[in-house]
Amino acid sequence: MNGVTLASVTRSEWIKFRSVRSTLMGVIVTTVLTVGLGALIATAVRANWSQMNPIRKLAFDPVSASLGGTLFAQFAVGVIGTLFITSEYSSGSIRTTFAAVPRRGLVVVGKLLVLVGSLFVVTEVACVATFLLGQSIFSGVVPTASLGSSAVLRSVLLGGVYLTLLAVLGLAFGLILRQSAASISAFTSLLLVIPIILFLLPQSWQNAATKFMPSALGHSMMSTNAPENFFGAWTATALLVVYVIVAFSVGVVLLLRRDA
Amino acid sequence: MLRVDHLTKHYGDTVAVDDLSFDVAPGVVTGFLGPNGSGKSTTMRIMLGLDRPTKGRTSIDGHAYRDFPAPLREVGAQLDAKSVHPGRSARNHLRALATSNAIPLTRVDEVLEFAGIASVADKKVGGFSLGMSQRLGIAAAILGDPGVLLFDEPVNGLDPEGIRWIREFFATLAHEGRTVFVSSHLMSEMALTADQIIVIGRGRFIAQGSVDDLTRTSAGTVFVASADDARLAQRLRDAGASVAVSERGLDVGKVPSSAIGEIALADGIALNELTPQRASLEEVFMELTADSIEYGSARAAS
Ligand SMILES: Nc1ncnc2c1ncn2[C@@H]1O[C@H](COP(=O)(O)OP(=O)(O)OP(=O)(O)O)[C@@H](O)[C@H]1O
C-alpha cells in the first residue's frame, strides 16, 4: 500500500469535487450561460441584421458573436474555482484535508488538476456547441463561419481555454483570500469594475491599458478579427496564462506559510 | 509516544501556548485539561501540522507529523465536530479521506457501522446533529486504524448514552496499546474517562499525573480523631504539621498519615480515626488553574 501521493490526492479531490451539489450547479449554469445566452445573442443579431449599419456589418465576426455567452459563463467558472477551496475554509474541512495530507502543495496541485481536467472538457464542449448553434441560427441571413478554417477552430477552442483559465484564477483568488464572498467580489471586480474605472482615464491611457484586462484578453482569444490595438490570440493566451500562474503562485506561497 | 517539547505559539500578541512540554504514553487514556482558552486546541493543531509553532516542536514516535507517508494510518484526530463540508454525505467525506491516504474503501463502511451512523451515511452532513457530527468525526479518526488518537472535546453534544459509549471506546483503544489523548475542560468527565491527566493553564504546563496522584497531592490533609485531640494537636504542631481543630477532630496537613500514627503511638494517644482526605479532581483543577481563570475573567471584564 502506498501512502499519500499526487495520484491519491487527486483522486480524493475528484471525489470532493463531484460530491457537492454546488459543483453540479456550477457546471449546469456554465453550460446554460455559454450555450443558452450564446443562442439568444445570435438570435438577436439575426433579427437586427437588416438594420445594422454597413461598417459594423463589415467588421462582424460570426465566431465571437456566437461565443458571447462566455462573457457570462466566466463568472460561473470563477465561482466554481473559488468555492473549490473557500468552501473548505468556511466549513472548517480544510483542517481535515491538511491533517490527511500535510504536504499542502499536493492538495493544491490535486485541486488544480481536477478543476482543469473537468472544466476544460465542459467548457470546450459548451463552446463548440454554442458556435455550431450560433452558425445554424445565423445561416441564411447573417454571414457564418466554419470550423474548417484554422483561425475559426482556434478561436472556438481558445474559448474553452479562456474559461478554464478563469476557473483557475478563481481558485487562486480563493487561495489568497480564503473567504467565498471576498474572493468572488475580487474576481468580479477584476472582470467588471476595473474596466469601468479604466473608462475614466484619459483616452491614451485607456488604449494602452484596456488590452491587458483579462476580459480583453478573452476577446482577443475568441475573435478572428480582434481590434487592432488588442493583442493577437496567442499573445493574449500567453499573457493570461502568466496572470494565472502569478496569482496561483501567490496563493500557494501564502497557503504554505499560513496556519490552517 | 506523543511528545510536546518546549512548545510556544503566539497569535499576534496572544500567547496561546507558552513553553509547554509533556509526554503522552501509549496504553492509557490521557486527559488534556485546561480552562477555556488555555491552549488545548492550539496544541492539538500543532501536533497535526496545521499551525506552525513559534518555538519548540511536537513529535510522534520521534517523527514530525509531516514526515509520515500516510498520516491517517499513524494518527487519527477529531478536532472540530463541524469540520466537514455541509453539502457532502458522510460516506463521500470518508471516501475522500480514505482515498487520499490509500486506505481501502471497505474500511469506510466498517467505521460508519462502528460509529453508529451507517443509516445516515448518504445524508448530507449539514443536516447532522452535533452528536451525529461527533460520531462522524470519530469514524474519520479511526479510518486509518492509527496507533495515536487525538480528540478535542469529543463529548460535546453527546447524550448520556453516547458519552458512555465513547468512554468505553477510549478505554478499548488504550487497552489495545494505542495512545489516546483527549482534551476537555470538564474535570468530572475526565475523572471518569482518563487514566492520566495533563493540566495546563494560560498555555503553561501545570501538572501531570494519574487521577489518584493529582487528587492526593493537592489538598493532602488527613482527618484525625483521637482520645486526646488537644495534646495530639500540640505534638503534631511541634513536629511541623499544620493543624486545624474542629469539634469532630483535627485536620492535619504537611505530614503523612504514617507520621501522625507514629507520633500518636509515641505519646500513647489512642486514635479513633485516621483518614487521608482527597480533594475531588474538580477542586484540584480549580486550585491548580486559579491563576489562569482569574486572569481570564479579569481580561474578559476589562
Ligand atoms: N487562530 C487563532 N488566531 C488568534 N488567536 C487564537 C487562534 N487560535 C487560538 N487563539 C487564542 O489562543 C488562546 C488559546 O486558544 P485555544 O483555542 O487553543 O484554547 P482551548 O484550550 O482549546 O480553549 P477551549 O476550552 O475554549 O476550547 C486563546 O486566547 C485564543 O483566543
Ligand SMILES: [Mg+2]
Ligand atoms: Mg479548544
